[in-house]
Amino acid sequence: MKRFARGFVPYAGIVLAATLALTGAEPAATQPESLIGVASVIDGDTIEIHGQRIRLEGIDAPESRQSCTSLDGKAWPCGKAAAFALSDKIGQAVVTCQSHGKDRYKRVLAVCFKGAQDLSSWMVQNGWAVAYRKYSTAYVDDEQAANDARANIWSGNFEMPWAWRKAH
Helix, strand or coil, X not given: CCXXXXXXXXXXXXXHHHHHHHHCCCXXXXXXXXXXXXXXXXXXXXXXXXXXXXXXXXXXXXXXXXXXXXXXXXXXXXXXXXXXXXXXXXXXXXXXXXXXXXXXXCCEEEEEEECCEEHHHHHHHCCCCEECCXXXXXXXXXXXXXXXHCCHHHHCECCCHHHHHHHC
């Protein structure tokens, strides 16, 4: 087969497409992208790895400026507490994220893990975030468990993060 400049091979795309069709394989571009590295926590549902902002898919955490109210009526900075909880959980460990696209703010949407622990699940189970039902029902059971245990934001009163953002 005649080769052109820079290794271009005529019909290579056709051969690849035919091979994928016959084997049932999907092209690599449709596979979830992995982002791996030490993460910096931006807030309770957003991290950054190698300069790439990553939104934890399927959850919504209180905003950094958001307060919650304890049962005795005292306000506490639940948004900052959620971010600190995520930061403490991750520490300096390597985080692995499986990308599932981007949100409207161009952040990567991903499910991220510290070892085998799904960080979104951990945040919701521990009452630092809620299941973001508008986009996913993956963490609804975790949310119910946190609510039943009256964990963190569930220990008093709070406004759902999406409602707080709309109001502020």
